Amino acid sequence: MSSQPAITVYFLGASRAIRIPWLLEELNVPYTLETSQRNPAGVSPQDFKDKIPAPLKKSPTILVKGGASDGTDLVVQESGAIVEYLVESFDKAGKLLPRDVAERCRAFEWLHAAEGTFMLHALAILYARWKIPEAAREYLAEMEQGMSTNVLNDFMWIEGALTEQKRKGSEFLVGSELSVADLMMGFSVEFILERKLGTERGGWPETEAWLGRMMGRGAYQRAVERSGYTLDSKGQFRT
Ligand SMILES: N[C@@H](CCC(=O)N[C@@H](CS)C(=O)NCC(=O)O)C(=O)O
Structure with a gap:
């Protein structure tokens, strides 16, 4: 992929989603955040789940405009898969994968x-x-x-x-x-x-x-600042 398509990260507060903006900041790849805090029960509010375009409705999920091989939108869920996809697509210099x-x-x-x-x-x-x-x-x-x-x-x-x-x-x-x-x-x-x-x-x-x-x-701090990420949620974390 030569140009950088628009990436949206569906980001639930106090979650492992922080991995994704951190990586994007490290690679200097632009992205948009669709964020939500957890509801009082500590889970994703329904209106946020409704926006997530992947079957699991979990965070992180990414939407890459026109990112599929045929030019349609690409949706990726599971943080490990998202990391692999982003590195493969945008880390052309191979900064984040050892060569050895x-x-x-x-x-x-x-x-x-x-x-x-x-x-x-x-x-x-x-x-x-x-x-x-x-x-x-x-x-x-x-x-x-x-x-x-x-x-x-x-x-x-x-x-x-x-x-x-x-x-x-x-x-x-x-x-x-x-x-x-x-x-x-x-x-x-x-x-x-x-x-x-x-x-x-x-x-x-x-x-x-x-x-x-x-x-x-610096990249981690920028990701935290943009997303409002904190784990200090007084036990509100849910998976
Ligand atoms: N193995 C998945 C786990 C995804 C997951 O469980 N996400 C949690 C946040 S850390 C979530 O969306 N929870 C909200 C809910 O289920 O309501 C990954 O690595 O992305």
């Missing part, structure tokens, strides 16, 4: 682990908190403890990777530059730490320092 094949595979691992491993394990805990019947609530702490084993294992993985990266003199999760790994993992780590979803039995100094560096980037 082993590093590229590491970046793909994190890209998929962000949702398929980290969020999966952490959301199991969150859903138990929300959905456990009152009569079983006395078992919640024990359940959370059991389920946190997976989250701890995940965090040991990222803490170890970042420790190794630091030893090599890198500030990033893979290679020596920002990549799709950082862009996808930032929200997952922030969300899990912020909501205390199983990480409390460990210490994560390198992970926290990395997250601080990512959140301090």
Whole structure:
């Protein structure tokens, strides 16, 4: 794709949608935001869902005017798929995907682990908190403890990777530059730490320092400013 078609990002407040404007800011690709805050129940208001042109009605979704091969509009849902599409289409200089094949595979691992491993394990805990019947609530702490084993294992993985990266003199999760790994993992780590979803039995100094560096980037800050993103929603986060 040579020219840059108009991109609309459907952005629900306090959500993993932040990955997309952050990436677009890093690549300097123009975009429009269609934003909504969550309703008092913490989910997408119906009028916002009605606007999202994808079957799942979740955020993020993007609409790319004339972005399909036949010139019709293109709609992409799932943050990992959106990241892959945007990088393939607009990162012609290959800034966000390491060239080295082993590093590229590491970046793909994190890209998929962000949702398929980290969020999966952490959301199991969150859903138990929300959905456990009152009569079983006395078992919640024990359940959370059991389920946190997976989250701890995940965090040991990222803490170890970042420790190794630091030893090599890198500030990033893979290679020596920002990549799709950082862009996808930032929200997952922030969300899990912020909501205390199983990480409390460990210490994560390198992970926290990395997250601080990512959140301090100019592109991230611009994305936050434009979208109004914050996770500090007093428990209002819903998936
Ligand atoms: N795996 C999907 C998850 C999408 C998702 O669950 N989005 C949430 C926001 S973080 C949402 O739209 N929730 C609102 C609702 O279901 O009402 C992705 O990575 O995009």
